Amino acid sequence: MSMRVEASIERCQAYGNCVEVAEDVYDLVNGNVVVLLEEPPEEARERARLGARLCPVSAISIVE
Ligand code: SF4
Numbered sequence: 610m611s612m613r614v615e616a617s618i619e620r621c622q623a624y625g626n627c628v629e630v631a632e633d634v635y636d637l638v639n640g641n642v643v644v645l646l647e648e649p650p651e652e653a654r655e656r657a658r659l660g661a662r663l664c665p666v667s668a669i670s671i672v673e
Contacts, residue, residue: 610673611648611673612648612649612654612657612671612672612673613647613648613671613672613673614634614644614646614647614648614649614657614661614669614670614671614672615644615647615669615670615671615672616635616642616643616644616668616669616670617668617669617670618641618642618668620666620667620668621640621641621642621664621666621668622665622666622668623637623640623641623642624664624665624666625637626660626663626664626665627642627660627661627663627664627669628642628660629663630656630659630660630663631653631656631657631659631660633645633646633653633656634646634649634653634656634657634660635657635660635669642668642669644669657671658671
């Protein structure tokens with residue numbers, strides 16, 4: 610099974626929660642979320658999910 614991570618820069622308010630828990634998956638550039646690993650490997654998936662859950666504005670969607 611693969612995982613795909615998508616983030617909406619329109620929704621992102623730069624809270625940074627996602628980056629705090631998964632800095633290998635997410636980054637903030639000029640106040641916008643950037644997905645560094647759009648198809649994260651197995652070992653990064655739990656962090657990717659956590660980052661999505663902690664986003665206060667639900668800017669991250671995960672398709673599995
Ligand atoms: S947690 Fe949500 S609002 Fe905050 S930087 Fe990440 S995507 Fe943007």
